[in-house]
Amino acid sequence: MGPLRRSKNPVYVLSSWVRRQPPKIKGFLAVITGIVSLLFLKLVVHDHDNLFVAAEAIHALGISVLIYKLTKEKTCAGLSLKSQELTALFLAVRLYCSFVMEYDIHTLLDLATLATTIWVIYMIRYKLRSTYMDDLDNLPIYYVVIPCALLALAIHPRTTHYIVNRILWAFCVYLEAVSVLPQLRTMQNTRVVEPFTAHYVFALGVVRFLSCAHWILQVMDSHGYLLTALGHGLWPSMVLLSEIVQTFILADFCYYYVKSVVGGQLVVRLPAGVV
Template sequence: MGTKGELSRLRELRQWIRRQSMRTKIILGVVAALISLVCLRVFVRDRNHFFVASEAIHTTGIFVLIYKLTTKKSCSGLSLKSQELTAIFLTARLICSVTIEADIHTILDSMTLISTLWVIYTMRFKLKSTYIKELDTMPLYYVILPCAIISAIIHPGSLYPLVSRIMWSFCTCLEAVSVLPQLRYMQNAKVHILAHYKLLFTIFVIFKDINEFFLVSLIENGLVSNMVEPFTAHYVFALGIARFLACAHWIFQIYDTRGLYLFLVGKGHFWILLMILGEIVQTFILADFCYYYLKRLVAISITLFS
């Protein structure tokens, strides 16, 4: 009885959220994020644990992709360009990490880089026939060139060589936007499949006299939610959680220093602002996907246990 009652309340909550306007949903999302930050603040004392957890979750996401590639023998739904961008920023960060501060972050970055290179090799050679290049349309220079320009202008000031400082800034910028090709890939897949389903249902409407509005609604609310390949969805969600934890680190850093970091920005230390903005941008880029991922997860849970 308890389980059915909980599922009923969960279903009612889901339906209530669906009825709300987009503005209300955004406010609810912000409130949920603030509650999560408060919980992290209460239960996690050492801020460095956020970065370690972030990198560990990213590595776990890569392992999910490896599992998909080895068991499903398919790389459908996966953007090769996002993986290549990931390998580029990890290589740059690993070089800086070895020369500047070799620690647990270096080990995690090494594991993630090796795993990412394996994914790239598998997609390019072993599973090349399953890679849908037509959907992976974002040119790499759209992402790399702006990051290179920004890092040449804004980079940390320290006693380390200029090349190392620019490289560190470059990997920070590139990491913030490395997921964009993957999101574009999924958007293209959604448009491509939706167009095919609408064509099929239009033909069905003509010959069977079925309400077209009902069928289009069925497509958009039922079929589209299943278009993202499950393992790819798990991977992107892991990236979202990883970025949220990294963003939380900087939020607490600013809070604990009573805004000292922002004061340093006013003194000309724009590198600090670049790091903070990078984390915020990547978190917001992935926030929309994470919302629909959790929404779909709740729907599946209700279906399985009802």
């Protein structure tokens, strides 16, 4: 796309204007966009449980893209092994909590996701080790795990379950919210994200938004009863906050992804300071 055509492209003009705005204005625009999107989903999707189903389907699609990259492209370049390990950790903890606290269909879905994640870890660590960008995947895992563990000790559900199970439940909720940080750090270090990795991370962003929208709309539909059902104290608010944090962590990348796709670019180019 030539400079003249790009200058007339409404998406390019809008993205250029947004990029020039100060951080406070960008934050305000992000909040307004989120509110408008929520209102749109509330009007269009009558059964808000369908948002959770859609999130699960898109997550499966994202994992399929990742599997294709590893098996057909024979490379794990641009992927963060640490993010996959964090994902496996919170899924394993959540599976344990599901078995001892609230076994349901989502337990089976988590089991399938965990099995796939372990396979991805095996491929990166052993089969495709030569293509793994170890020096760029440089966010220490304990920077993520330790704060989540401390927060779980301080704020966890006030239910009748054993205290250890309640702390583990809180830990997996907090860890899920930030497990993608090493992947974003890796992409920031490379600055150029190839298509399959970009598709996978964008799918995670969509999943997080739909999951967050599901929680918020369910709380609205129940007039706040859902938060009360989760327990007392700070825990219900932290559950909702964790969903919102996950969404905003990926929002910036999703913006650049959409911008690149609309602009006809095969790769996503990230400016400094996205992560």
